[in-house]
Amino acid sequence: MATKFGFTLGFAAALLATTSIARAADGPVKIGVLTDMSSLYSDSGGKGSVIAAEMAVEDAGGSVLGQKVQVVGADHQNKADIGANIARDWFDNGGVDVISDVPNSAVALAVQQITKDKNRIFLISAGGSSDLTGPACSPNSIHWTYDTYALAHGTGGAMVKEGGDSWFFITADYAFGHALERDTSAEVARQGGKILGSVNAPLGTADFSSFLLQAQASKAKVIGLANAGGDTKTSVKQAHEFGVVTGGQKLAGMLVNIDDVHALGLETAQGLIFTEGFYWDLNDETRAFGKRFLAKDGLMPSSYQAGVYSSVLHYLKAVKAVGSKDPQKVLAWMRANKVDDFFSHGGYIREDGRMVHDMYLVQAKTPAESKSEWDLYKVLKTMPGDEVYRPLKDGGCPLIKG
Secondary structure (H helix, E strand, C coil): CHHHHHHHHHHHHHHHHHHHHHHHHHCCCEEEEEECCCCCCCCCCHHHHHHHHHHHHHHCCCEECCEECEEEEEECCCCHHHHHHHHHHHHHHCCCCEEEECCCHHHHHHHHHHHHHHCCEEEECCCCCHHHHCCCCCCCEEECCCCHHHHHHHHHHHHHHCCCCEEEEEEECCHHHHHHHHHHHHHHHHCCCEEEEEEEECCCCCCCHHHHHHHHHCCCCEEEEECCHHHHHHHHHHHHHCCCCCCCCEEEECCCCHHHHHHHCHHHHCCCEEEECCCCCCCHHHHHHHHHHHHHHCCCCCHHHHHHHHHHHHHHHHHHHHCCCCHHHHHHHHHHCCEECCCCEEEEECCCCEEECCEEEEEECCCCCCCCCCCCEEEEEEECHHHHCCCHHHCCCCCCCC
16 A cells, blocks of 8 residues: 555656656746845846846847747745755746846755756856855756856956955855855965965954954954845945055955945955956947846946846847747757856856856955946956866866766
């Protein structure tokens, strides 16, 4: 009886999964933007990421396979279990074909596993851990906008070359922060620098004073902020109040977005050096997108949001080209064809899921240098993707043979 009951349950589960897949295959293309709508990453992602996906749908013509493309959004609240439950429900009951964005690497890693198990597609824009294309890589995911290795290689390498050869880290205490500290520490050491210490700060910390005091006491030439979003804004603002820079130490914002600099103001942010995957004022194409986005959102697009647009557009081109939503056919086309839009001309997708494209070493302008509200960056250097991203052979992705 137990054997029969177990078989019946197993058959029912298999039938439910098959029905879910069939329903998704028959319905319209549906894109789920899973993001932070209410907390420290909401300006860089949030409703702006939903807007970016909708703009990509609009520019792709609005429809594919004879049906209008649908975009839905949800707030993962920076909790891996909530993000995983939303992803599972979207795939099983919501007819979602592809999930996009996902700031917070802990959430992204959880969603990546579910996407692989359900054979759907994951377009990662805001999740940053390089583990997503390393030990945790997936044949169903593409890591689009940036990762911790590129940030470490760009910002960390540049600052050591300028004399910043001793570092102390203030690290967000979750997967992204730890990956960023790890990758930056490795790059600093490779360049001949030293790590003098680090301290972990809980996500969403309101008071960085004790952490900043430890960083100041270390006498490190560079204080590496291995955090993002609201944590970066708070720590930079409080470092300014503590006189960190005037005291002779440099701040390295390891992940800074344009909304962070805008919110801080150039009086506070001036001189920050960091690595970006996108800037609205690079050329005529990026300026056109930036102005369209600004009119809809009220802020200039972050690199996360630009990455959502680019990845969703490339996905929709693939669906049109293969005439199907079949995930493996779509992914094969996406890998076989280079990215061609304002975000990247000639970007390409590797076997480990890394979308390789140029990155930019930038510096926040001084107030005197800025000519308008969003004229915030000086581009110091364009870094070719083949140089700034981790070599394929070094990532530890099990999909890579030999």
